[in-house]
Every structure is written in C-alpha cells, then in structure tokens.
Amino acid sequence: MYYALYLITLLSKYMAKEIYQNNAPHTLNNDLFHEIGISSARCYQCGKCSAGCPMAEDMNYTPNTVMRIIQAEDRQMDLELLSSESIWLCASCEMCISRCPMQIDIPKIMDYLRQKSLQERLQDKAANKSIIPFHQSFLDMIRYTGRSYEVGLVLDFKLRSKKIMQDVDLVPKMLSHGKLPFLPDGIKGKKNIQAIFKRTLRKK
Amino acid sequence: MEKIIGFYPGCSLEGTAREYNESVFSLAKLFNIKLEPVPDWNCCGATAAHNISKKLSLSLPARILSQAETAGMKSLLVPCAACYNRLMVTQHELFENEELKSEVEEIMGMGLNSPIRVLNVIQFIQEYIYPGLQEKLSSPFGKKVACYYGCLLIRPHDVLNFDRTEDPQTMDEAMKMIGAESIDWPFKTECCGAGFSVSRTDLVAKLSGKIIKDACDRGAEAIIVACPMCHSNLDMRRNTIDRLLGYKTEIPVLYITQAIGLACGLSVKQTGIQRHIVRVDWQRLNSCLPEKMIKEEEDIHG
Numbered sequence: 344m345y346y347a348l349y350l351i352t353l354l355s356k357y358m359a360k361e362i363y364q365n366n367a368p369h370t371l372n373n374d375l376f377h378e379i380g381i382s383s384a385r386c387y388q389c390g391k392c393s394a395g396c397p398m399a400e401d402m403n404y405t406p407n408t409v410m411r412i413i414q415a416e417d418r419q420m421d422l423e424l425l426s427s428e429s430i431w432l433c434a435s436c437e438m439c440i441s442r443c444p445m446q447i448d449i450p451k452i453m454d455y456l457r458q459k460s461l462q463e464r465l466q467d468k469a470a471n472k473s474i475i476p477f478h479q480s481f482l483d484m485i486r487y488t489g490r491s492y493e494v495g496l497v498l499d500f501k502l503r504s505k506k507i508m509q510d511v512d513l514v515p516k517m518l519s520h521g522k523l524p525f526l527p528d529g530i531k532g533k534k535n536i537q538a539i540f541k542r543t544l545r546k547k
Numbered sequence: 548m549e550k551i552i553g554f555y556p557g558c559s560l561e562g563t564a565r566e567y568n569e570s571v572f573s574l575a576k577l578f579n580i581k582l583e584p585v586p587d588w589n590c591c592g593a594t595a596a597h598n599i600s601k602k603l604s605l606s607l608p609a610r611i612l613s614q615a616e617t618a619g620m621k622s623l624l625v626p627c628a629a630c631y632n633r634l635m636v637t638q639h640e641l642f643e644n645e646e647l648k649s650e651v652e653e654i655m656g657m658g659l660n661s662p663i664r665v666l667n668v669i670q671f672i673q674e675y676i677y678p679g680l681q682e683k684l685s686s687p688f689g690k691k692v693a694c695y696y697g698c699l700l701i702r703p704h705d706v707l708n709f710d711r712t713e714d715p716q717t718m719d720e721a722m723k724m725i726g727a728e729s730i731d732w733p734f735k736t737e738c739c740g741a742g743f744s745v746s747r748t749d750l751v752a753k754l755s756g757k758i759i760k761d762a763c764d765r766g767a768e769a770i771i772v773a774c775p776m777c778h779s780n781l782d783m784r785r786n787t788i789d790r791l792l793g794y795k796t797e798i799p800v801l802y803i804t805q806a807i808g809l810a811c812g813l814s815v816k817q818t819g820i821q822r823h824i825v826r827v828d829w830q831r832l833n834s835c836l837p838e839k840m841i842k843e844e845e846d847i848h849g
Contacts, residue, residue: 397738397754432750435594436738437702441712446705457598477746481595485607489589491558500745510745513783513824520822522563531587532610535656539610542654543603 370416371424371459379455385445386410392439392449402429406439406449409456425460431470433457476503486540489530494523550675553620553663554582555611557630557775558590563783564627564775566819570804571626571668573817577683577808580675582624585615591633594742605647606654608637613657622664624671626804628774629741631667632699632707638662639706667700667709668773668803669717676807680724685812687726692806693767694718694729695758697777698738712736718771718803725810730765734758739780752787755780759788759796769827770800778802782824799827 372383386407393405404412404427412420424430430453439449460466466475480499484491501507517523530536560568575582588611597604612634615623625631641648642662652658666674696715704712715736719729737758740751759781762770772778781788782800789795800823808818820827 397740398750401750431598432747434698434738434741434743435597436698436741438698438736438738441702441704448703450703454597454601458600461599473746474743477742478595478598481593482599482603485590485592485596490561491590491593493558493562497745504746509748512786516824517563517783520824521565522822524562530589532589535610536589536607539606539655540603543600543606 370418371421371456372413372416374459375413375452375455379451381448381452383410383413383447386414386447387445389444391442391444395438395442397436397438398432398434402432403427404429406433409452410447410449413452422465425456425463426465426467428467428470430456430460431467431474472504476500479503482540482544486537487529487533489533489536492524549579549581551581551583552666552671552675553615553618553623554584555588555615555623555625555630555634556584557625557627559627559629559775559779563779566822567626567775567778567802567804569817569819570802570808570813571624573813574676574804574808574811577811577813578676578679583618583620585611585620585623586618588614591630593629593633597633602651602654604633605637605640605651608633609641609651609659610655610657612638612663613655613659615663616660617657620663622666624666624668626668626671626773627776628667628697628700629776631665634665635707636703638665669700669721670709672721672803672807673717677724680807680811683811684725686810688722688806688810689726689728690768691728691730691766692722692769692771693732693762693765694722694735694771695762695777695781696735697772697774698736698741700773701736718773721803721807722771725807727806730762730767732761732765732767734761739777741776741780744776744780744784748784748787751780751784752791755784756788756791759785759798760792763796763798767798769806770798771803771806772800773803785825797825797828799823799825801827 375381375383388407388411390407393399393407396406399405404424409424412424433453435450437450440446443449477500480496480503481491483499484496501509556568572582589607591611592604592607596607625634641651641659648659696718701707701710701712701715710717713736722729734757738754739758740754744751770781772781778800785796805818805820815821
C-alpha cells in the first residue's frame, strides 16, 4: 500500500517536472538567468545606463530598452533584439554597469546577446559587413600567429569587408613613423593557441 | 640595486604604439628597473574575443597568466589598458569560480595556481617611479594638460578596484608631481570608440571629436593618455576628426610615460615623441583654439 503511494508520488513528481520543462518558455530572460545568472527583473528602468552610454544615440535599442525587451519575455521581440545592430554597436566601455544603481552587468548581457546572435545566425546585415568581420579578422590573426598584427589584421579586414581603399591615406605616414612592422612568424606556442581556438570555437 | 618585474607588452606596443613601449622601457631604465617580458606571450584577445566567445576570451589571457606564473613572476606590468582589463577580469572570474577555472585549464592544457599582481602603468609609476622622482626631475613639464583615462583602466570598478570611476585623480596627481597643471574636464572617462577604429571609423571620429574639442576649448596644451587604443583614436584618426569638427586641431596626445620621461630629462627619441602623427610642437600650441573662435575673439576685442 505504502509502496504504491510512494510510486504514485514519484511518478507525479516526475510528470510535473516533465510538464514544466516542456512548457517553460524558451525566452532570452530564462536563458540569461540559467546561463550567466543575471536576473533582468532587478532592472527598474531608471535609464541611467542609456544616459551615459556613448553609443546610445546610434542605437535602435538603447541599453535600458534592451533590458525592457528581455523583461517582456516575448519571443518575437527577443528575435528582433538578437538581429539588431544595436548589440554590435556596444563598445564594451562599461559605463552602464558603473552607473547602474542595481549593478546589473549589462556589458556581460551584451556579450551574451552577441554570442547568441552568432549561434542562431541572426546577425544584423550592417554589422555583418563591418564590425563582425573585423572581430573575425582579429581572431583569425591570433589563431594563426598567436598575436594580432595590425598590418595583417587590416588587410584581412579589407578583403572581408571589401573596403579596399579605406585608410590608404594613412599608410605613408605610418611607415615613416615606424608604426608598421612586417608580418611575423608567430609565437612558439602556436599549436597551443590553435588548440584553444579549436576547443572554444566550433568552425562554421 | 636593480629591481626586476614581469612585463606583458601586448600586441599594440609592438606595432602602432611602439613609442609607448620605448618610453616605458626608457623610464624603467632611468629608474633602474628591469622589465622581464612574459616568455612566448600571446594576444589577450581584446574586444573581439569576448564579443564572440566567452570561453575563448578567458582562455587567451589565462595562457598569459600561466606563462608568467611558470616564469616565477610575482607582479606583472601591463601598460596597455585593454590588456590590463582582460587580464584582471580573467583572473577575477577564474579565481572566483573553481569549476570555470578547471574548465579553462583543460582548454588551454596549462595550470593556474595563484593570482599574480597585475599592475597598470599608473600603479607602476606610483610604486616604482614616485620614490625617486623628485631627485630625477630635471625639466618640469610646465604645460596645461588634460588627463584622459578612458574606459578600461578604471572600469569595472568591482574587478579593477583602481581609482574613482567618475572623476579619477591618479594621473592628475602624477602630472602635478612633474610640474604640469592638470585641468578639470568632463571627458576624463568618456569612451573614444575603442575597437571600432577600423570597422566604424565614423563612430570613432564622432566620440573622439568630442574629447578633442573639449580639451581644446578648455585651453589644454596636451592630452595625456595611458592606453594605446585611446592614443591611436585621438592621434592617428585626427584627420578624420578634424574633417568632422570642421577645423584643424593641433593638440598633441602624449603617453603618461612620455610626459614623465621628458620631465626627467629623457630625449625626444628615447620617449618616441617623434612617432606621433600629430606633431608635438609646443610653440604652435597657441593655435590650438579653432580659427573661427580666434577670429571671434579678435572681433570682440577689436
């Protein structure tokens, strides 16, 4: 008798968990809380982050709007946020967190949104032509040589973004001031660096 | 007796910020300090890494820390503000979270035992240069300067625990010690546009333009920085900035080590001043004010 009751309780517990898991809304708010442990509910929309943000005037979604969208738990809005240019315009200057009265780590949230946007291939078109290729050129430079070299980096970026003529006027001055070293062989621990890249970034 | 401390130059100091490297080494030599580079160091990953992957952004700096630890370094000087920030953040995240630390150790195939003391250039100056500074001061730097701290040297405060976030003072103190007058201005910690220098030059010109304009308007004769990224945006991008502002600005941008070096009698070549794109010519500085404003002033005063 007791045994049967025990079984029923166990079963109902299991089912409740199953039902919860299937119905738990798959929103940015939930993901954010479970993956990096930041609760968006702590934001009370004072707007200090956006007031101090140097990029706010160029953003569609200013930092406090980003927080509001996450709080709203609306899948459609989440997708719009992930495919916005705003998240890529964040310069990671950390002004927002230093002024936030609740000390919400908005730069960390922005990092998370950018990584999520790449994972789900939702990157904004404009960012995909300028900011993202620059990051990729930068990382590729490290992947193959262990360090970043401005000459190679800028050349690689020019090819990716197809802005060949950009900054050409700076070259003679930079050369005469000894600011453009030649391409190097790379560091000794190149293999180690490549292994780090292999384990952290899956090649697309 | 010669003091030895660990040194992590970072990629910029080997390229566009060569003068920063030169001035740090000249200054250290003058004060009898030996800077020992981290063996086989790699790039810290900068902004690109933490935008793309969290694990990567922790593993790259962790490798540097591990290399420094293996070489027996107790403290590590990191002149680049961005590298300093990445190393400090990584150290903070890993030593707070044992699980994450062992994961990162597995990714890089190296171990981390204890935190290293990571020093930014100002902490280095306070600790190693201040004690002998008054003796070595030969030509006081009698200029009106605007100290520009930027973002990554002081934020996030919880991790770096260095100076005040809104109105930092450490650089101003150093400038006063070498005989300069530091102005009070609101752009001390505003962002210059940082890593968007190449990818979004328009945004960098806008943000850096505001900084340059305010420093000029307040009559500063030089901007003092401690970050290669701030320097390249304010110096190398000056043509674009001037085009945006609509007039030519001639205010030079100096690294803090260059200013101190000059005051201690180092030569232009030793401090690498000749490498700046905006020429450092103190006589011409009076024309720092925009032409339009000079004209207006002349009109007013007849």
